[in-house]
Structure formats: C-alpha cells, structure tokens
Amino acid sequence: MILLFAIFKEGDLITMEILNVQNLCKTYGKGEAKVDALKNVSFSLEKGEFAAVIGKSGSGKSTLLNCIGALDTPTSGSITVDGQDLFSMEEEQRTIFRRRNIGFIFQSFQLVAELNVEQNIMFPFLLDYRRPDPDAIDEMLELLGLGDRRSHLPSQLSGGQQQRVAIGRALITDPKLILADEPTGNLDSKNSQDVMDLLRQASRRYHQTILMITHNENLAASADRIFRVADGLLTDLKGKGNETLS
Amino acid sequence: MTVFCIALSVFLVTVIFGMAEMAIRSQQYQEIKKHGNWHVIFSDIDRETGTIIQSRPEVAASSWYAYVKEETGFSINGKPIRIAGIDGNAYASMFENELVEGGFPKSDHEIVLSESAKSILNVKLGDVITIDGMGENFTISGFAAASANEMRYDRISALLSIEAFRRYVSSEDYTEQLIVQLSAFCNMQKVIANLTRTFSLNKKQVAQNGNLLAVLGQSDNGFVIQLYGSALVLFLLVLTASVLMIAGSLNSNVMQRTEFFGMLRCIGATKKQIMRLVHKEGLHWCKSAIPAGLFGGIVVVWILCAALKWISPEYFSEMPVFRVSGISIVCGIAIGILTVRLAAQSPAKKAANVSPLTAVSGNAYQSQSVKTAAKTQILKIDTALGVYHATANRKNFILMTGSFAISIVLFLAFSPAINFMGHAINAVEPYAPDVSIISADNSLSVPQKLAEQFEDLDFVKRVYGRMFAYDIPTKENRQINMISYEEHQFKWANENLIEGAAEAVFSEENAVLAVYNSDYSLHTGDKIILNVDGMTQELNVVGVLSKSPFTNTPGVANIICTEDLFQQLWGEAQYTIIDLQFRRGTTDEEAGVIRQMAGSEFSFSDRRQSNQQAVGVYYSYALFLYGFLVIIALITVFHIINSVGMSVSARIKQYGAMRAVGMSTRQLIRMVTAEAAVYSLAGSAAGCLIGLPIHRYLFEHMVTGRWGEPWNIPVVNLILIVSVVILTAIIAVRGPSRRIQNMSIIDTISEQ
Numbered sequence: 001m002i003l004l005f006a007i008f009k010e011g012d013l014i015t016m017e018i019l020n021v022q023n024l025c026k027t028y029g030k031g032e033a034k035v036d037a038l039k040n041v042s043f044s045l046e047k048g049e050f051a052a053v054i055g056k057s058g059s060g061k062s063t064l065l066n067c068i069g070a071l072d073t074p075t076s077g078s079i080t081v082d083g084q085d086l087f088s089m090e091e092e093q094r095t096i097f098r099r100r101n102i103g104f105i106f107q108s109f110q111l112v113a114e115l116n117v118e119q120n121i122m123f124p125f126l127l128d129y130r131r132p133d134p135d136a137i138d139e140m141l142e143l144l145g146l147g148d149r150r151s152h153l154p155s156q157l158s159g160g161q162q163q164r165v166a167i168g169r170a171l172i173t174d175p176k177l178i179l180a181d182e183p184t185g186n187l188d189s190k191n192s193q194d195v196m197d198l199l200r201q202a203s204r205r206y207h208q209t210i211l212m213i214t215h216n217e218n219l220a221a222s223a224d225r226i227f228r229v230a231d232g233l234l235t236d237l238k239g240k241g242n243e244t245l246s
Numbered sequence: 247m248t249v250f251c252i253a254l255s256v257f258l259v260t261v262i263f264g265m266a267e268m269a270i271r272s273q274q275y276q277e278i279k280k281h282g283n284w285h286v287i288f289s290d291i292d293r294e295t296g297t298i299i300q301s302r303p304e305v306a307a308s309s310w311y312a313y314v315k316e317e318t319g320f321s322i323n324g325k326p327i328r329i330a331g332i333d334g335n336a337y338a339s340m341f342e343n344e345l346v347e348g349g350f351p352k353s354d355h356e357i358v359l360s361e362s363a364k365s366i367l368n369v370k371l372g373d374v375i376t377i378d379g380m381g382e383n384f385t386i387s388g389f390a391a392a393s394a395n396e397m398r399y400d401r402i403s404a405l406l407s408i409e410a411f412r413r414y415v416s417s418e419d420y421t422e423q424l425i426v427q428l429s430a431f432c433n434m435q436k437v438i439a440n441l442t443r444t445f446s447l448n449k450k451q452v453a454q455n456g457n458l459l460a461v462l463g464q465s466d467n468g469f470v471i472q473l474y475g476s477a478l479v480l481f482l483l484v485l486t487a488s489v490l491m492i493a494g495s496l497n498s499n500v501m502q503r504t505e506f507f508g509m510l511r512c513i514g515a516t517k518k519q520i521m522r523l524v525h526k527e528g529l530h531w532c533k534s535a536i537p538a539g540l541f542g543g544i545v546v547v548w549i550l551c552a553a554l555k556w557i558s559p560e561y562f563s564e565m566p567v568f569r570v571s572g573i574s575i576v577c578g579i580a581i582g583i584l585t586v587r588l589a590a591q592s593p594a595k596k597a598a599n600v601s602p603l604t605a606v607s608g609n610a611y612q613s614q615s616v617k618t619a620a621k622t623q624i625l626k627i628d629t630a631l632g633v634y635h636a637t638a639n640r641k642n643f644i645l646m647t648g649s650f651a652i653s654i655v656l657f658l659a660f661s662p663a664i665n666f667m668g669h670a671i672n673a674v675e676p677y678a679p680d681v682s683i684i685s686a687d688n689s690l691s692v693p694q695k696l697a698e699q700f701e702d703l704d705f706v707k708r709v710y711g712r713m714f715a716y717d718i719p720t721k722e723n724r725q726i727n728m729i730s731y732e733e734h735q736f737k738w739a740n741e742n743l744i745e746g747a748a749e750a751v752f753s754e755e756n757a758v759l760a761v762y763n764s765d766y767s768l769h770t771g772d773k774i775i776l777n778v779d780g781m782t783q784e785l786n787v788v789g790v791l792s793k794s795p796f797t798n799t800p801g802v803a804n805i806i807c808t809e810d811l812f813q814q815l816w817g818e819a820q821y822t823i824i825d826l827q828f829r830r831g832t833t834d835e836e837a838g839v840i841r842q843m844a845g846s847e848f849s850f851s852d853r854r855q856s857n858q859q860a861v862g863v864y865y866s867y868a869l870f871l872y873g874f875l876v877i878i879a880l881i882t883v884f885h886i887i888n889s890v891g892m893s894v895s896a897r898i899k900q901y902g903a904m905r906a907v908g909m910s911t912r913q914l915i916r917m918v919t920a921e922a923a924v925y926s927l928a929g930s931a932a933g934c935l936i937g938l939p940i941h942r943y944l945f946e947h948m949v950t951g952r953w954g955e956p957w958n959i960p961v962v963n964l965i966l967i968v969s970v971v972i973l974t975a976i977i978a979v980r981g982p983s984r985r986i987q988n989m990s991i992i993d994t995i996s997e998q
Contacts (some may be wrong), residue, residue: 066992069904069906071991071992072991074994091570091911092910092911092912095908095910095911096908096910097906098908099906099907099908099909099910104906104907106903106906110903110906111906112900112903112904113900114619114620114631114634114638115619115620115622116619117617117632119620119622123907123908124907124908125626126622126626127627127628127908127909127910129626129627151619153617153618153619165902175934208812232679233785
C-alpha cells in the first residue's frame, strides 16, 4: 500500500488509480423531451494512462468529459479524482480542487486574451496567488517550443501555438488528470500532429493521466486505451487502439 | 435592464414637467390671490374711450376702479384706512376668492372691510361703522382676505361699490382707472398693444398685471419660459443619460446575438430589415416601459404636491393634488420613444453590418483587441484583470470615467444654489417671529415686563426682545447701529458666525459681534471706539456674522451686543421690539390676545401670512433644487449600475472560460469589483478636480460676494456624492455577481 504513495520515477510501474467513474448518468429535460446523455457509465484510469474517447457528434462524449471535469453536474453516479469525490465538495472547494488537480485543454483554446504566453501558462498558479518556479516556466516554454514567444499575447499567436500555450497551462501544475476536448479540432494536420506529440510526451515522460475526446479515430489510435460512446453508453475497446480499430 | 432604463427616463421627465406645471399653476393661483385676476389697468382715459375698450370682444370683464390711500384722511375709530371702489360684477370675476365672509355691498351704505379689521376694530358682519372724514355710516356686508402686507403693517382696507365711492369721496382725491380682464384665449400682449396704439396712450397710462401675465405665459417676462426652459434642460440631461444607458444596453444585447443576425442575413434578410428589427424591438420595450414610467411619475408628482400642501398649507392651498399634467405625459411619451429611437441607431447599424459569414464561421464572439498584457506582478490576478478591463481601452475608460465624473461635477456645480437659497430666502430662518410688538417711534419704549407676561401664555413658544440704538458715531467718523440680543438670538446668530466666537460676548468685557458689511468691514480683534456726547467707549469685536435679520445700511455697521452691555452703555432701557413665536395651530383669536395685551400704544405686526408665503417660496425652490440634485444622483446611480452590468455582459463568455480553467466565482466577482472600483475612483477624482473649481467659482460669485461667507471645500457635499458613486459601484456589482454565480460554464464555452 505504501508503494501507492511513493514518488514514481520515469519508467516506474504505475498502479495508482487516478480517475474512477461509477454508474454515471446524465439526463437532460423532462417527460417526452427527456434525453439520457449518459447511461450508467463506469470506468477507471490509472496514473499515466492516455485514454481516448471516440464517438459521433451528440453521442455524449463531451457530456462525459464535462462531468468528469466538474464543469457539469451528473444526474447520478460518482466521480472520484485521486480518491476525492468531486461532487461532495462545495462549489468554491471544487473549483480550487479542479484548478490544482485537473488540467483542461479545449478545442477553442480558452486563453485569457489580456495575458501573455508566460502569464497564461502560469494562470492556475496566479489564481492560487502563488508564483511558479521561474525555471519550471522556462522548461515548459522550451518543451512547448514557445521560448521566443513568452511575451506575446494570444492574438499574436497562430492556432497551433495557442493550443500549445493551453497545453502548457494544463501541465504546469502537474495535475492528476488532464482532460482534452477535441484539442486538435481547430488545427491543421501539422499542428494537430504537434499537439498529439506533446500530449503523448506528457503521458510518457511525466506520467500524466490524460483523457482525450476526439471524433478522429486516427488520432485516438495513439492512445493507450480507447472508449467509444454511443447513445450515452460507454464501451471499453481495451488494448491498443490501432489493433482494436483495425 | 433596457425596459427599466426607458421607464426611468419616462418617470424622470414626467416628474420634471409635472412639477413645472404644478409650480406654474400654483403661481397663477397665488398671483390671482395676491393681486387679483385682472390683466391691465388704463389710467387717465375718458369715459368714452373706456366704453369703447369695454365693448371690445377680447375683454372678458371690466370696471371703473378708484382708490384713496390712508393719507387722504379717512379713518375708523381713529385708525387710518384706505378705501377702494369697484363694480360688483367685475369684483366677482376678478377677485372671486377674496371675500371670506358675507357679500359685496348691495347698496351705497354697505361696505366690505379687510379681515384684519375684525381684530383691530373688534367688529363683525352687520355692524355699523362710521368713516371719519366722510361722516357716513356703513353696514359691514362682508370681510375680504387681508394681504400679507396688511397683516404685517396692521392696516385696514375698505371696499365700496363704485357708485358709493363716487358719491362719498371727493373727485379731487382720486382718478378713476379702467381695470380690465381679458379673454384667456386671446394674445393679451397683442390686444394691449393694439389698444395702446388705437387710443394713443403712453406707457404710464397702461399698467399690466406683470406677474400674472408672466405666469400665464402672456408677457415678455420669461417666468414660464424660464421654468419650462429649466425643465427642457433637465429633459435634455435625462435624454442624454438615457440614450447613453439604453444604447449601451442595446449594444450589448446586439453583440450577444451577432450569430442570430448573421443567420438572418444568411437566409436573406436585408440590412434595412435587420435595422428595422432592432428598432422595432426597442419600441416593443416602450409598450410596457412608458406606461410604467408615466404611472410612477404621476404618482410621485401627486406625492410631492401633497407634501408641499402639508408643509405650507396657506401658500399651496390652491395647488391641485390629484391632477394629471398633460404636458408631462406628452413629454414622458416623447422621451420614451425618442431615447429608444436615438439609442437604437448605432446598435441597429452594428446588427445590420454583421456579415452572413459570421453565422457560418462561428466567430461571432471576438474579444476586444488587446494591445498589452495585464500587470500581474503587483496585484493579484483577479484584481489585476479587473483593473486591466477598466483601463485597457482608453476610449472606454475616458467615457466611463467621464460619465461618472459628470454626475459629480453637476452635483458640485449645482450645490452653491442651495447655499444661495439659504441666504437669499431668510424668512424661514429660526428667528422669524409670528408677531412683533414694535415701538411706534423706534424708541426704547416697549416694556420688558410685557415680554415676561407673554412668556406665560400657553400658545407662545418663544419671546425675545431687542433694544436698538441707531447711528452712533465712532471715533473714525463712521456710524454703527447697536442691537441687543438675548440667549435665543445669540444661539441663532451662532449659525451665521463666519469669524470668532459668539460665546465670547458673555465672557469678555465690552465684547460685540459685527455683521458683515462690504462697506464697513470689521474683523475679529478690531476695536470700535464710540464717540457719544464727547465720551469714548471701546468695543471689542469678538466675532463676525455673515448676516442678520436687519437691513444693512451702506456704511453703517450693525453691531450685536448683550442686553447687559447695552444697558451699561445706554442706561436702564426698555425694548424697541418684542418678537413672539407661536406654537403650531395658534388661532387668530389667540393672536388677538397679544394685540390686546400690548395695547394700542405700540405697533402690532402679524407676520404669519408673509412667513407662510416665504416658507412656500423656500420649499418651492428647495423642492426644485433638491429635486434636481436627486435626479442627478439617480441618473448617476442607474448609469453606474447599467455600465457595470453592460461591461460584464460584454465579457460574460470570457468569464465562463476563466471559470472553466479554475477561476472561482469569488475571484470573478473580485475582478468585476476591481473594474467598478477603478471607474468610480477615477470618476470621483476627475469629478472632484473639475467640480471643485466650478463650485468655488459659483460659490464666490453667488454667496461670498453678497454675504461674505468664505468658500470652504464642500466636505459634506463631496462625501455625499462620492459615497453615492462608490456605494452605487458596490451595489452595481451585485447583479452581475449573481449572473456569474448562475452562469453555466458549459453553455458559455460551447457557444464559442
């Protein structure tokens, strides 16, 4: 048991459960207009796992991600991140937990237009009224390939660069879980590939647990695990995505 | 919010014009009550000319009219009287409310007396009196309301029919005049000018009832024009503020629906159609906002009229309470429609210019262009972003700061008028007496014992006497008037103290207070050396008053001292005047008791009516001035609430994104608060910087120049308006805070 709380070094065997979703249901509307967006969804992710959720538009994959990220409230079921039940917390407490333990990457980047690259990356720290280690910021900027863009505003960056800033912001707090909602949806193929490389690198090098939503099955192929959502039901496709999908 | 803004502007304009109309009506009633409902008097004209004038179609009523003053020699029981004669029908139509008891003389031996005669002569209806100098007996057929002047100077007037007047008064003592009431529907100035020209009359022969014509809007005197002019200025002020508020609201409304307009353009709507849609939407809001504003305005006018009637029942007795002003309704509706039409112009254009591509590309929401990054080194991130939001766009910052500042500037610029009013209309000062017993020859002859006797009466609230010594020469060959005060008067005087200390008159030897006089300037520490019959006496000025109840004679200083000092200088003396203040509800009979106690040796002055009139005038002005200030404050309040609300609306999607990446609700609220705080602080600073010099300039011109009161920083006014601005900014954050708390992060993000 003590091993679960040990600090793992790169390449160590990871057996710690980061995300646990049990019997998650989400229903919209009432009566005849009732829609079951998620039906009894249950799954879990171990530390360092890179999972992809695929599904058609309207299948419920974004609803799943929003519930896991505590942006939306499930109708029933439970979600624990690093052993903490998200919905047993007060709103303020949940926000702080999310800020420190869950990194978000959105399709439309959601950078703060008034902050430069460096400030956007350290935004979660600033919200905690803390200053990150300058070396960590430098390292992150180098990793993202944005060393020469640190003082640029989001409006002065390309889409790919903006998404890299968003990834930097998600990684900087070393969160327990990274949720990526169609991270390449607004990017061309070159930039999409770069973003995917970054996510894979984060998973391999830093043992980040990543749950990514995409409708692009080829991108999902590079994930460790693949889930398919259809009509609110989640199917675990297990194994390497490319094997299953082929 | 938009509906509320429209309703607010309609409400304000309805109240402004409603009160202006009520004020004019009240003035009309007052003028008719004071001077009669006649419009022009022709003097020195022959009977034939008079008959032609009387037969003109524009003449509604007319009569030959004559009067003689007290000096002519007619009296009743030794009391000199003035007598007038007029035709009964003309009197009924021109002085209809004047008779308070009985009727107009039906025969040559009947007479109407002013009401003051009841207590002065102790007479009643039906009594027979003899007019000395005429040698005729008359039966009292009625009593007419006494004017404020008659009451104050204890005069009696008598009214006879014109026939009786001609019969009993020698024609050498008077000249007859033709008094004319014109039709309300004619152009009175034109008719008067026409008559003057036709009969080659000069200016002296034609006397107009200027005040009445002014309040009827029938003269060159701009009373009505001034009043409606002021209302128009307020109308424009409200219009500007409302257009700004509603335009902001509409703009944000349009911004939030850019995709919708893009979609409309996609499916074939023309630019014109979209503009019409936005305009129609605005007008649709008017449907509920205008009636709500009108109703609120009418009710508030009723409440204000009722309040004025309650404050000064005598003066505002004729003011209608439940009356609906047509002009206020028309102006209310006009401002409602006008603001929406004007305010919708720019948003409608913006909506019409939305590219059809916007709907397809989904780039509906573009955050404002950002040129530099926020400074997060010193301030916390939430505060830093709030400050940045407020200051990043220079044009927006200047506009917002300016709109906050303009309210403060207006408030400060207008407040010297309150000080001016406080000085100019002094009959409502606490020392104003209800009645006074005055020495007939201004000598020290009213017994001090009388004051003690008055104090024992239940209905008497306060008694205070004064001793006067006039035109005392000083060593510098100047003159002073010395006036003694007792403790009540010193207490009141203390409120007008601009230098020194009033209490020093009791503790220091030969200490006096000087009243500010621009021709004879005295200051604390100055010495006045009196030169009385070769004897010198030194007086020490220990304080200066900005004003006193006494007239300032040029070059003669009014000096206030204690009764002890006065008697020390002038020997055991009696009062020159005793003033009395009554308790509320004191009757005329009770006032008569004072007259009887004082006896006929002294003059009796009943100032209750003139005080009431002054109170009325004061409250009319006060209502107008404070009303204006309240309107400025209200506009400030709603403008700030609206501006902060609009600013949040414009950024609500950005806030959603910030929440998604971990910003808490509390931090978001702190951010909005910081933004509002920057506007209000910068606005307050700018407002004070611009407003204070204006306040000083106006104060020095309106108040210091006349009454010597030096300008001081108006701390109370500043605290008041800056508190209004800051408090409103705090309140303004509450609405957006609630919206932020209830905001769905997912909906906000997914819209982008």
